[in-house]
Amino acid sequence: MALFDPKAKIISNYQRAIDDRTSSIRKYYDEIGKLYYDQYKDMNVDNTKDINTRCEAITRLGNEIEDFKLKILFEKGLKKCPNCGTENSLEYGFCFKCGTKFDEDSAKEPKTDFEEAEAKVEEAAEAVEEKAEEVAEEASEAPAEEEKKDEE
Numbered sequence: 715m716a717l718f719d720p721k722a723k724i725i726s727n728y729q730r731a732i733d734d735r736t737s738s739i740r741k742y743y744d745e746i747g748k749l750y751y752d753q754y755k756d757m758n759v760d761n762t763k764d765i766n767t768r769c770e771a772i773t774r775l776g777n778e779i780e781d782f783k784l785k786i787l788f789e790k791g792l793k794k795c796p797n798c799g800t801e802n803s804l805e806y807g808f809c810f811k812c813g814t815k816f817d818e819d820s821a822k823e824p825k826t827d828f829e830e831a832e833a834k835v836e837e838a839a840e841a842v843e844e845k846a847e848e849v850a851e852e853a854s855e856a857p858a859e860e861e862k863k864d865e866e
């Protein structure tokens with residue numbers, strides 16, 4: 715029965731995404747340890763940059779894991795109170811535990827940071843494309859106009 719539940723499949727995909735990130739974090743921790751030790755052993759070695767890159771990656775992955783956890787909650791019909799962290803039913807307007815008001819978007823599917831970033835990149839790419847088309851059109855239609863613009 716559970717095998718044919720589409721929600722269960724979605725949730726297991728999110729769970730896999732969390733597991734992937736958890737193992738990446740573990741790998742980065744190992745690498746940081748090694749980099750730090752190499753630095754400790756040889757005063758001439760400076761691995762600060764490599765260590766920092768991995769620390770940043772761990773932070774990012776940690777945030778993504780939190781995002782995926784919220785997505786799993788959403789699939790289960792739950793949301794988290796931003797104040798006390800208690801799980802509430804999606805339709806609740808106020809946290810049943812601490813009374814904090816949920817904002818209007820709280821019942822919507824949460825977006826991960828990188829989904830938002832992707833959407834922004836797509837938007838930007840579309841804007842650039844549109845602009846390029848406009849410029850191309852203007853250039854082909856009225857080359858004299860281009861010169862006029864330069865004078866302004």
Ligand SMILES: [Zn+2]
Nearest residue numbers: 795798809812
């Ligand atoms: Zn609360």
